[in-house]
Amino acid sequence: MNEILATLHDDHVNMSKLIDLLEQELAAFKEGDAVDIALLQDLMDYMSHYPDGVHHPREDLIARRLAERDPVAASNADSLMAEHGELDDLARRVYAAVNEIALDAELDRDGIVHLVADYVDRLRNHMNREEVTFFPLAERTLLAADWEDLKGSFGDARDPMFGPDMQEKYRSLRDSLLSGQ
Ligand SMILES: [Fe+2]
Numbered sequence: 001m002n003e004i005l006a007t008l009h010d011d012h013v014n015m016s017k018l019i020d021l022l023e024q025e026l027a028a029f030k031e032g033d034a035v036d037i038a039l040l041q042d043l044m045d046y047m048s049h050y051p052d053g054v055h056h057p058r059e060d061l062i063a064r065r066l067a068e069r070d071p072v073a074a075s076n077a078d079s080l081m082a083e084h085g086e087l088d089d090l091a092r093r094v095y096a097a098v099n100e101i102a103l104d105a106e107l108d109r110d111g112i113v114h115l116v117a118d119y120v121d122r123l124r125n126h127m128n129r130e131e132v133t134f135f136p137l138a139e140r141t142l143l144a145a146d147w148e149d150l151k152g153s154f155g156d157a158r159d160p161m162f163g164p165d166m167q168e169k170y171r172s173l174r175d176s177l178l179s180g181q
């Protein structure tokens with residue numbers, strides 16, 4: 001796996017841990033148990049910014065280049081990019097729902113449970129599709145010059161939670177993930 005795909009794969013590993021944690025908290029919420037609301041807010045703050053702002057745009061660039069090299073892959077690339085838009089929108093809605101829980105507002109609990117479960121399911125399926133189909137196809141099809149171009153167009157944004165220049169606001173969430181809580 002080349003360096004670009006390896007970084008995107010690492011993002012998937014991190015996002016998978018985050019949505020596992022989100023799912024655990026959702027199970028507690030569903031039972032009417034206490035949830036760690038500050039943790040959920042940090043989690044969805046990250047999930048509604050980093051994938052939308054950095055991870056998905058990079059995958060979109062790869063998908064567009066792949067569509068140029070392989071016309072058969074073009075429709076798949078379109079549907080992949082459409083899923084990115086839907087997932088980014090869902091992430092913002094989940095973040096808004098978490099903020100409603102924090103405000104202790106009158107809650108549509110069933111609606112929130114359904115929304116979060118849908119988000120977790122779709123994001124998991126999407127990442128799985130990328131790992132199983134999209135990344136291997138890109139690796140087989142794109143040329144060294146493509147990867148160089150892509151690298152140049154990615155910019156230098158780095159992961160604000162798991163990267164070397166972690167933002168302080170994510171410290172406690174990262175610590176709880178690393179300690180397996
Ligand atoms: Fe992805």
